Amino acid sequence: MKGYNFAYLDEQTKRMIRRCVLKAVAIPGHQVPFGSREMPLPYGWGTGGIQVTASILGSGDTLKVIDQGADDTTNAVSIRRFFARTAGVRTTTATAEATVIQTRHRIPERQLREDQIIVYQVPQPEPLFRLEPSRQETLRMHALADYGLMHVKLYEDIARFGQISISYDYPVMVNQRYLMSPSPIPAFDNPKMDMMPALQLFGAGREKRIYAIPPWTRVRSLDFEDHPFRAINAPHACGLCGSTHSYLDEVVTDDRGGRLFVCSDTDYCAERRAAGHVGSDGMKEAAE
Amino acid sequence: MAYVAVKGGERAIDAAHAWLAEERRGDPGVPELSVTQIAAQLGRAVDRAMAEGSLYDRELAALAVKQTSGDLIEAVFLLRAYRTTLPRFGYSEPVDTTMMAICRRVSAIFKDLPGGQVLGPTHDYTHRLLDFSLLGPSDAATTSRAAPDDGVMPRVPDILGQEGLMESDGGAADEPGDLTREPLRFPAGRDVRLQALARGDEGFVLGLGYSTQRGYGGAHPFAGEVRMGEVSVEFVPPELGFAIDIGDIVLTECQMVNQFKGSKTMPPQFTRGYGLVFGFSERKAMAMALVDRAMRAAELGEDVTAPAQNVEFVLYHSDNIEATGFVEHLKLPHYVDFQSELQNVRRLRAEQERMGQEKEAAE
Numbered sequence: 001m002k003g004y005n006f007a008y009l010d011e012q013t014k015r016m017i018r019r020c021v022l023k024a025v026a027i028p029g030h031q032v033p034f035g036s037r038e039m040p041l042p043y044g045w046g047t048g049g050i051q052v053t054a055s056i057l058g059s060g061d062t063l064k065v066i067d068q069g070a071d072d073t074t075n076a077v078s079i080r081r082f083f084a085r086t087a088g089v090r091t092t093t094a095t096a097e098a099t100v101i102q103t104r105h106r107i108p109e110r111q112l113r114e115d116q117i118i119v120y121q122v123p124q125p126e127p128l129f130r131l132e133p134s135r136q137e138t139l140r141m142h143a144l145a146d147y148g149l150m151h152v153k154l155y156e157d158i159a160r161f162g163q164i165s166i167s168y169d170y171p172v173m174v175n176q177r178y179l180m181s182p183s184p185i186p187a188f189d190n191p192k193m194d195m196m197p198a199l200q201l202f203g204a205g206r207e208k209r210i211y212a213i214p215p216w217t218r219v220r221s222l223d224f225e226d227h228p229f230r231a232i233n234a235p236h237a238c239g240l241c242g243s244t245h246s247y248l249d250e251v252v253t254d255d256r257g258g259r260l261f262v263c264s265d266t267d268y269c270a271e272r273r274a275a276g277h278v279g280s281d282g283m284k285e286a287a288e
Numbered sequence: 289m290a291y292v293a294v295k296g297g298e299r300a301i302d303a304a305h306a307w308l309a310e311e312r313r314g315d316p317g318v319p320e321l322s323v324t325q326i327a328a329q330l331g332r333a334v335d336r337a338m339a340e341g342s343l344y345d346r347e348l349a350a351l352a353v354k355q356t357s358g359d360l361i362e363a364v365f366l367l368r369a370y371r372t373t374l375p376r377f378g379y380s381e382p383v384d385t386t387m388m389a390i391c392r393r394v395s396a397i398f399k400d401l402p403g404g405q406v407l408g409p410t411h412d413y414t415h416r417l418l419d420f421s422l423l424g425p426s427d428a429a430t431t432s433r434a435a436p437d438d439g440v441m442p443r444v445p446d447i448l449g450q451e452g453l454m455e456s457d458g459g460a461a462d463e464p465g466d467l468t469r470e471p472l473r474f475p476a477g478r479d480v481r482l483q484a485l486a487r488g489d490e491g492f493v494l495g496l497g498y499s500t501q502r503g504y505g506g507a508h509p510f511a512g513e514v515r516m517g518e519v520s521v522e523f524v525p526p527e528l529g530f531a532i533d534i535g536d537i538v539l540t541e542c543q544m545v546n547q548f549k550g551s552k553t554m555p556p557q558f559t560r561g562y563g564l565v566f567g568f569s570e571r572k573a574m575a576m577a578l579v580d581r582a583m584r585a586a587e588l589g590e591d592v593t594a595p596a597q598n599v600e601f602v603l604y605h606s607d608n609i610e611a612t613g614f615v616e617h618l619k620l621p622h623y624v625d626f627q628s629e630l631q632n633v634r635r636l637r638a639e640q641e642r643m644g645q646e647k648e649a650a651e
Binding site (some may be wrong): 004010033034035036037038039040042043044045047067068069072073074075076077078081104105106123134135136161162163165167168169184185186187188206208209232233234247248249250264 | 297298300301365368369371372373375468469470471472473474600604609610612613614615616617620621622623624625627628629630631632635636639643
């Protein structure tokens with residue numbers, strides 16, 4: 001794009017961000033402060049992820065951008081266009097074809113490979129912020145691995161509701177050392193982070209933090225022996241492709257309680273339908 | 289009804305932006321506003337965009353105000369996003385406000401003082417009555433006014449300082465911090481705190497400053513002085529090694545004088561709260577001075593009890609671009625998270641029902 005450097009950020013800034021990414025990879029789960037820039041997109045809309053992506057993107061990369069698992073949600077469209085415009089890289093909606101995947105709120109259903117990088121947009125990198133709002137204080141707690149407060153919160157959930165009531169942004173322990181926010185992905189996606197072959201990078205622009213999970217790293221969702229971690233998903237099959245293993249969106253179809261459950265990962269669902277899988281609603285459609 | 293996948297986000301975005309452009313222009317039968325008109329006639333809006341955008345350029349700020357239909361936080365956003373692409377050459381010499389070409393200068397603590405009181409172009413003492421004559425074109429107003437005072441005008445706290453009643457200003461730091469390049473770290477130095485306040489949201493800083501006056505961390509402030517006018521900015525290019533004048537900017541400066549009863553290491557004296565803002569914005573400069581002083585509580589050995597005294601609270605929440613981004617991001621799709629919450633609530637209700645039935649059966 002005329003007047004702007006490749007992928008918008010100047011090379012000095014990218015170098016600064018890459019140094020932070022390297023540090024983050026070296027200390028899995030640890031939040032590294034970085035000189036987050038003011039981007040032409042709003043804070044809270046993916047500026048952290050965008051800066052990380054911009055810093056690691058090369059001209060040979062193929063970029064996929066998803067929001068809520070889908071490639072066609074407006075903010076995903078906007079971010080994909082931003083990179084198509086400023087970097088001119090190839091973009092794709094196919095998870096298998098992408099070398100870099102920027103995501104908000106989901107991990108694709110298809111298992112990622114070692115030659116792929118997934119970049120998460122993070123609104124709030126501090127996993128303890130609801131329990132302790134002061135970052136000076138949480139910094140100390142991380143340094144001392146003082147995570148009792150979080151365990152007490154989970155225990156209180158069990159005492160009050162009989163189960164842990166966190167359904168997304170479910171805290172994880174990375175490499176048995178740092179408590180980490182997985183970003184607001186549904187707890188359903190948490191197990192995918194464990195021993196993932198791909199490099200996982202997390203960018204929080206407004207809070208000016210970067211963190212990472214190197215490939216093949218242990219990521220454990222916090223739980224108790226007698227209350228093991230349980231992922232939540234709607235007890236249905238996808239109405240379009242019939243999948244029973246994917247995370248489902250609930251679509252309201254009328255005002256009389258009608259609901260349709262469909263894959264949130266649009267690429268996964270389309271791929272399955274192309275392969276001939278049909279869900280109950282898909283069959284109805286064919287019959288009409 | 290069959291489920292139709294929501295496609296066409298791209299077309300929707302294009303159409304929305306075209307509509308926005310049409311809305312901005314408004315009725316094509318009405319002449320378009322020029323950037324020059326905005327810079328000349330909506331000066332305070334331009335000042336605010338420059339101050340919170342941290343970019344002193346009247347033309348670009350006026351353009352931003354025009355482009356955003358007068359949504360000043362959006363205008364600030366445009367200026368910030370542009371500013372971040374500019375190379376940073378270094379930092380200027382401290383501006384010398386005693387050399388300000390004064391348009392306005394008032395002190396609330398001395399009836400008269402060297403340089404005198406200069407009322408200047410203020411809304412103060414106007415009666416806030418709508419002037420219906422402005423509904424139509426108005427005659428160019430001309431006033432008889434003194435030329436800006438170019439002489440040295442001592443700053444009121446310096447006058448107090450001669451008697452030792454005012455704490456000294458402290459020496460200049462080495463390179464001042466810059467939170468647009470480095471992330472905030474705590475404890476944050478006063479340089480970074482003042483930078484955050486100077487570019488902070490006027491409404492937020494005003495509210496916090498006001499809260500100190502109502503008992504949430506008050507420090508008995510007096511408006512030592514408020515001054516507004518042009519100062520020259522000097523810069524020392526490394527290849528020259530001496531200062532050159534690179535331009536003039538309009539600033540509003542406020543020095544609050546606050547009572548201080550002294551501590552183990554300091555005698556009773558007055559302490560400073562300082563405000564400095566691009567353009568003409570007394571409200572912002574005064575509120576900034578109140579909050580600056582409030583944030584010095586810990587350093588002066590006072591109890592930190594109020595929001596305005598909590599440095600982390602103030603600095604993390606004063607930036608309106610960060611705030612508006614995060615507040616407004618709630619309108620982005622959250623249906624994945626909401627879906628997990630739905631399932632969660634359904635599960636919790638089922639569990640509660642089951643426990644209720646068990647209890648009933650046992651009774």
